[in-house]
Amino acid sequence: MKNYFNTAAIYARVSTKRQAKEGFSLASQIKACKKKASELGAINFREYIDETSGTTLKRPALTKLRNDIKKGDIDIIICYDQDRLSRKLGQQLFITEEFEKFCKNLIFVCGDYKNSVDGRLSYLIKGAIAEYERERILERCIRGKKEKFLKGEITNSHLFGYKYNHKKKTYDINEDEANIVRRIYDLYINGMSSRQILMLFQAENIPKFFRGKSVGWNDPSVILRILKNDSYTGVFHAFKHNTPKEKNRYKDKSEWINIPIPAIIDKEKFELANKKIKENTDNSSRNTKRIHLLSRIAYCTCGRSIYSRTANKKDYYICASKNYKKKDESEYNKCINSRFMLSDKVDKIFWQALCKICISKKSIEDYINQQKSDIKIDKIILQIKNIEDNIIKKKKEQSKIIEWFSSELIDDNVAKEKLEKVNKILISLKKQKEELEKSINIKNKPEKIFNIFKNEKKITLEEKRSLIKKIVDKVYIERIDNNKNSKMNISIYIIFK
Numbered sequence: 001m002k003n004y005f006n007t008a009a010i011y012a013r014v015s016t017k018r019q020a021k022e023g024f025s026l027a028s029q030i031k032a033c034k035k036k037a038s039e040l041g042a043i044n045f046r047e048y049i050d051e052t053s054g055t056t057l058k059r060p061a062l063t064k065l066r067n068d069i070k071k072g073d074i075d076i077i078i079c080y081d082q083d084r085l086s087r088k089l090g091q092q093l094f095i096t097e098e099f100e101k102f103c104k105n106l107i108f109v110c111g112d113y114k115n116s117v118d119g120r121l122s123y124l125i126k127g128a129i130a131e132y133e134r135e136r137i138l139e140r141c142i143r144g145k146k147e148k149f150l151k152g153e154i155t156n157s158h159l160f161g162y163k164y165n166h167k168k169k170t171y172d173i174n175e176d177e178a179n180i181v182r183r184i185y186d187l188y189i190n191g192m193s194s195r196q197i198l199m200l201f202q203a204e205n206i207p208k209f210f211r212g213k214s215v216g217w218n219d220p221s222v223i224l225r226i227l228k229n230d231s232y233t234g235v236f237h238a239f240k241h242n243t244p245k246e247k248n249r250y251k252d253k254s255e256w257i258n259i260p261i262p263a264i265i266d267k268e269k270f271e272l273a274n275k276k277i278k279e280n281t282d283n284s285s286r287n288t289k290r291i292h293l294l295s296r297i298a299y300c301t302c303g304r305s306i307y308s309r310t311a312n313k314k315d316y317y318i319c320a321s322k323n324y325k326k327k328d329e330s331e332y333n334k335c336i337n338s339r340f341m342l343s344d345k346v347d348k349i350f351w352q353a354l355c356k357i358c359i360s361k362k363s364i365e366d367y368i369n370q371q372k373s374d375i376k377i378d379k380i381i382l383q384i385k386n387i388e389d390n391i392i393k394k395k396k397e398q399s400k401i402i403e404w405f406s407s408e409l410i411d412d413n414v415a416k417e418k419l420e421k422v423n424k425i426l427i428s429l430k431k432q433k434e435e436l437e438k439s440i441n442i443k444n445k446p447e448k449i450f451n452i453f454k455n456e457k458k459i460t461l462e463e464k465r466s467l468i469k470k471i472v473d474k475v476y477i478e479r480i481d482n483n484k485n486s487k488m489n490i491s492i493y494i495i496f497k
């Protein structure tokens with residue numbers, strides 16, 4: 001091979017300590033790669049080092065390398081062997097193709113794969129074996145865990161109320177914590193709410209530790225989780241989850257392995273508490289059906305709807321994004337404004353604003369005209385543009401998945417799963433866009449709005465609500481103050497029907 005290489009990128013990866021012991025250590029990989037690069041005449045070295053699993057392409061250093069080679073100033077990529085690149089055959093091929101497209105030289109220290117048919121084949125076979133081994137390791141791992149569970153051994157070592165007995169691999173009661181668990185059940189059964197119990201614990205400074213760190217009592221859901229966990233009646237459920245990756249998905253109950261542990265709460269008490277939880281949630285869902293002037297017509301400036309939530313016996317409006325779990329809040333259309341707004345106060349401000357606008361035909365006309373003129377720079381337009389960009393991005397992603405699938409880089413299950421995910425996001429984006437676009441079209445004439453407003457009785461909440469329904473299509477509300485709780489300042493943007 002000629003010495004025309006100047007800059008060499010060295011890619012190294014370790015995922016476990018075990019590998020380090022078996023001679024795959026980063027230092028030894030880098031050393032071997034540098035030696036190879038020097039032999040080939042490279043002068044400059046750039047190191048790309050990942051310490052993650054080789055089953056995913058989402059590795060920081062690999063991602064950086066994939067971006068850097070597109071810039072064209074890397075002449076050669078050196079890697080210890082194919083497994084370092086990826087432990088999945090499809091991914092190995094994918095990266096190899098990509099590397100070769102932008103930088104013609106990919107060299108493995110162990111084996112020159114590219115110059116012969118044999119090399120290509122051995123590369124493929126090696127990749128297949130690496131993948132097969134990974135599957136086997138995973139399977140062995142699950143099987144091993146299951147065997148342990150069947151023997152009555154518990155591998156999970158954190159359950160409040162217990163201390164893990166490392167020798168016997170089971171739970172012993174931690175009396176201090178168990179007393180707190182018992183107290184929670186008693187307090188709840190005797191009528192305290194989870195929030196009240198939380199406040200009591202905070203007032204009494206009751207300690208709570210997790211992995212040796214003091215975490216305190218900071219969320220009523222922690223109390224509820226303890227009340228709902230039937231492990232406290234003396235049965236620990238193991239083998240509940242489907243795969244190690246999908247922690248949220250439970251297996252069918254019949255597959256669970258039930259391991260007896262010392263009970264802290266008797267069954268009757270547990271059932272009593274859980275009956276109460278059910279009653280309380282039923283009641284609270286009835287409570288939220290109180291009438292608010294803006295329910296179903298209020299929107300956040302992020303495009304999502306705003307809904308009512310009750311906390312401390314007060315009702316608040318809040319952007320629907322608050323309802324998502326963090327992982328669902330993807331990078332598209334993030335809400336930067338999801339703050340609680342006292343419903344009564346917002347209703348009052350809104351009603352005053354509406355009355356002021358509807359004082360005459362002229363004032364309604366002015367409001368709508370003003371809206372039309374600032375709509376070009378308005379947030380709504382920006383939002384639409386933002387959503388459109390995201391739709392394009394997602395569509396590209398869609399065709400990429402199809403491309404991967406048709407070139408057999410991913411199998412049909414993976415493709416299906418990926419496509420479904422993208423489609424779901426696309427549908428929601430399109431819906432958001434439609435909603436926003438609708439908001440710019442006002443159909444009614446100011447005169448009609450004015451006549452309805454003038455003629456309808458509007459004293460009770462119901463009367464106001466029915467009037468609003470006739471003339472108002474949407475109301476964008478946004479909290480614009482910086483105060484944490486005291487004075488609330490909101491901006492209101494009314495879209496007439």
Ligand SMILES: [Zn+2]
Pocket residue numbers: 300301302303304319320321335336337338
């Ligand atoms: Zn929002």
